[in-house]
Amino acid sequence: LRVQLAPGAPDFPQTQPPAAPIRVLQFGLGPIGLEVARLLAQQKRFKLVGAVDIDPQKRGVDVAKLLGERREMGVRVVESLDQLPLAAQPQVAIHATGSHLSVIAPQIEALVSRGLHVISSCEELLFPKLQHPELAQKLDALAKQHHVAVLGTGVNPGFVMDTLALCATAVCRDVKSVAVFRVVDASTRRLPLQKKIGAGLTAAEFRKLARQKKIGHVGLRESVALIADALRWQLSDIRERLRPILAAKKVRTRHLAVKKGGVAGIHQRAFGIVRGKKVISLDLKMYVGARAPLDEIRVNGDPNYILRAPLGTPGDAATVAMLVNAVPLVLAAPSGLLTVKDLPVPRFSQ
Amino acid sequence: LRVQLAPGAPDFPQTQPPAAPIRVLQFGLGPIGLEVARLLAQQKRFKLVGAVDIDPQKRGVDVAKLLGERREMGVRVVESLDQLPLAAQPQVAIHATGSHLSVIAPQIEALVSRGLHVISSCEELLFPKLQHPELAQKLDALAKQHHVAVLGTGVNPGFVMDTLALCATAVCRDVKSVAVFRVVDASTRRLPLQKKIGAGLTAAEFRKLARQKKIGHVGLRESVALIADALRWQLSDIRERLRPILAAKKVRTRHLAVKKGGVAGIHQRAFGIVRGKKVISLDLKMYVGARAPLDEIRVNGDPNYILRAPLGTPGDAATVAMLVNAVPLVLAAPSGLLTVKDLPVPRFSQ
Numbered sequence: 001l002r003v004q005l006a007p008g009a010p011d012f013p014q015t016q017p018p019a020a021p022i023r024v025l026q027f028g029l030g031p032i033g034l035e036v037a038r039l040l041a042q043q044k045r046f047k048l049v050g051a052v053d054i055d056p057q058k059r060g061v062d063v064a065k066l067l068g069e070r071r072e073m074g075v076r077v078v079e080s081l082d083q084l085p086l087a088a089q090p091q092v093a094i095h096a097t098g099s100h101l102s103v104i105a106p107q108i109e110a111l112v113s114r115g116l117h118v119i120s121s122c123e124e125l126l127f128p129k130l131q132h133p134e135l136a137q138k139l140d141a142l143a144k145q146h147h148v149a150v151l152g153t154g155v156n157p158g159f160v161m162d163t164l165a166l167c168a169t170a171v172c173r174d175v176k177s178v179a180v181f182r183v184v185d186a187s188t189r190r191l192p193l194q195k196k197i198g199a200g201l202t203a204a205e206f207r208k209l210a211r212q213k214k215i216g217h218v219g220l221r222e223s224v225a226l227i228a229d230a231l232r233w234q235l236s237d238i239r240e241r242l243r244p245i246l247a248a249k250k251v252r253t254r255h256l257a258v259k260k261g262g263v264a265g266i267h268q269r270a271f272g273i274v275r276g277k278k279v280i281s282l283d284l285k286m287y288v289g290a291r292a293p294l295d296e297i298r299v300n301g302d303p304n305y306i307l308r309a310p311l312g313t314p315g316d317a318a319t320v321a322m323l324v325n326a327v328p329l330v331l332a333a334p335s336g337l338l339t340v341k342d343l344p345v346p347r348f349s350q
Numbered sequence: 351l352r353v354q355l356a357p358g359a360p361d362f363p364q365t366q367p368p369a370a371p372i373r374v375l376q377f378g379l380g381p382i383g384l385e386v387a388r389l390l391a392q393q394k395r396f397k398l399v400g401a402v403d404i405d406p407q408k409r410g411v412d413v414a415k416l417l418g419e420r421r422e423m424g425v426r427v428v429e430s431l432d433q434l435p436l437a438a439q440p441q442v443a444i445h446a447t448g449s450h451l452s453v454i455a456p457q458i459e460a461l462v463s464r465g466l467h468v469i470s471s472c473e474e475l476l477f478p479k480l481q482h483p484e485l486a487q488k489l490d491a492l493a494k495q496h497h498v499a500v501l502g503t504g505v506n507p508g509f510v511m512d513t514l515a516l517c518a519t520a521v522c523r524d525v526k527s528v529a530v531f532r533v534v535d536a537s538t539r540r541l542p543l544q545k546k547i548g549a550g551l552t553a554a555e556f557r558k559l560a561r562q563k564k565i566g567h568v569g570l571r572e573s574v575a576l577i578a579d580a581l582r583w584q585l586s587d588i589r590e591r592l593r594p595i596l597a598a599k600k601v602r603t604r605h606l607a608v609k610k611g612g613v614a615g616i617h618q619r620a621f622g623i624v625r626g627k628k629v630i631s632l633d634l635k636m637y638v639g640a641r642a643p644l645d646e647i648r649v650n651g652d653p654n655y656i657l658r659a660p661l662g663t664p665g666d667a668a669t670v671a672m673l674v675n676a677v678p679l680v681l682a683a684p685s686g687l688l689t690v691k692d693l694p695v696p697r698f699s700q
Binding site: 015016039155159163164166167169170171172173174175230231232233234301302303304305306307308309310311313314317318320321322324325340341342343344345346347348349350 | 365366389505509513514516517519520521522523524525580581582583584651652653654655656657658659660661663664667668670671672674675690691692693694695696697698699700
């Protein structure tokens with residue numbers, strides 16, 4: 001980038017002062033949740049007022065300590081919502097505990113029942129109707145009853161393979177198909193992600209876990225469904241393919257090592273099908289040692305249109321940003337179970 | 351693009367049938383308005399029900415004839431709104447007559463007063479508060495009174511140098527500055543655009559018209575203001591620079607010829623300033639004979655982020671698409687004078 005400003009320049013650019021900071025609860029303090037807490041503590045527009053995690057090691061610990069900071073924040077981790085101090089009074093929860101809606105739905109319900117808006121990194125929440133139509137209906141009704149909004153978002157799903165792809169279709173007079181290609185270097189990502197892509201396994205171990213659906217990226221079919229829904233396309237099927245990418249040479253990350261020939265990660269594809277044709281095609285390569293991270297959207301239409309993030313979209317940082325940046329948009333949104341396509345154009349929010 | 355489908359394949363992909371087509375009035379039948387009418391007539395989701403233009407040559411002529419089509423549409427051009435057939439009953443007007451709000455505001459008011467939503471290509475309407483705060487307030491009140499929404503959009507302003515730039519900031523935890531670079535080959539554009547960039551003038555003629563503010567792209571400062579507003583940045587100033595790009599060799603377009611050394615087009619820049627620093631920087635080169643059309647957004651932040659349209663974004667086609675694609679979003683929006691940052695993520699809409 002040509003423009004290089006001092007990263008620590010105070011108060012730069014000058015922003016409108018917030019009327020009162022938005023009071024946020026962090027639910028789940030894994031790698032993503034902790035980074036969300038760090039960002040919330042930094043931004044004047046937000047105030048971290050509570051933190052919930054079931055890990056006994058974290059219970060009672062000040063969040064600042066978990067972040068490796070010396071000065072305490074005055075926010076201690078509690079094990080359950082019932083143990084939140086009365087004075088916390090959060091308006092919105094950022095939820096980051098799991099990928100599968102059937103597992104985490106009771107957590108969302110508990111938050112909503114306390115009158116909190118919820119923004120979640122749960123991948124299936126990007127488009128919950130797809131795999132859990134009844135649960136989605138129930139959550140929608142509950143959210144409306146409590147006058148709050150619930151949103152699933154992140155970088156993927158949530159941005160590069162769905163929201164941005166939709167955005168790219170806006171300049172077209174006709175769209176025949178949408179394809180997205182994403183290459184992620186998983187070396188720089190959190191340990192849970194390196195595990196979920198099978199890095200370090202043998203090809204045989206990978207195939208076994210794949211058959212058991214215990215491995216791979218969650219949310220690709222949700223991105224397909226979201227795009228189709230927004231474009232009003234009636235898909236006859238969503239198909240998914242998963243295969244291991246094997247390491248061409250030894251790779252070592254901060255968390256683990258992959259031998260030559262061992263599994264470096266995944267090549268996962270999802271297709272939205274109409275009359276046997278792939279009208280939506282999402283292609284995700286996520287592996288340790290990927291040399292050229294890239295995101296590319298190709299719209300086949302009138303006109304054809306290509307959008308590219310030539311350096312890729314840094315996964316963990318971007319997911320944290322997407323969650324926090326969604327807060328003001330969700331607070332201003334109508335109540336109910338929302339998706340990113342219902343909200344205004346996403347944007348940085350400080 | 352790898353995926354190439356037959357462009358004329360009927361009904362592909364299969365879409366949800368519209369409950370009833372949205373009834374649209376086209377106001378202004380210049381090059382953009384005519385292409386909007388063509389698209390509206392093609393898409394099942396819309397029905398072109400009326401067309402207004404002051405050109406005496408067009409009065410009473412069926413729109414299909416103006417489009418060079420043999421089969422009549424049954425929609426004849428009228429000179430003013432008062433002459434619209436009673437049966438037309440439009441819900442929304444697409445307005446494409448001029449760039450300056452003070453000139454076209456009475457047209458918008460007339461449409462709104464008849465209970466029509468309005469989507470306009472008027473560049474200053476992208477962010478009308480900037481140059482016409484009182485007029486903007488008046489239009490907002492009038493739109494609310496009539497329970498309709500008014501929106502200014504297009505490709506630029508409206509997409510590449512503002513909406514898409516905002517979108518790019520969503521993956522950032524911090525943003526120090528936003529820069530957008532756009533290079534447009536004006537050879538392929540409509541005659542009014544080639545004239546507004548001064549193609550074919552001498553450098554002296556260009557400078558004279560530039561001093562009189564009769565030449566150049568309208569809307570760049572509106573894009574700066576929109577980005578700043580959405581990011582809640584308080585700008586101390588918006589500065590703009592305009593200089594001619596001279597032809598390195600003779601160029602001939604469908605509409606005009608440029609001699610070597612004559613004006614091929616514009617290099618126009620607009621800056622959003624905070625404390626003397628350029629925090630928003632929009633750089634537009636629009637000239638006949640530009641070899642490498644390109645759009646590039648660079649966000650300087652945490653992380654840095656680059657988004658690129660490596661083939662550019664085709665101007666006239668994309669503006670037509672943006673106007674028509676906004677229709678369903680505007681119909682579902684709250685009433686008042688809106689901007690693109692208030693609406694859901696833009697998307698193709700058929």
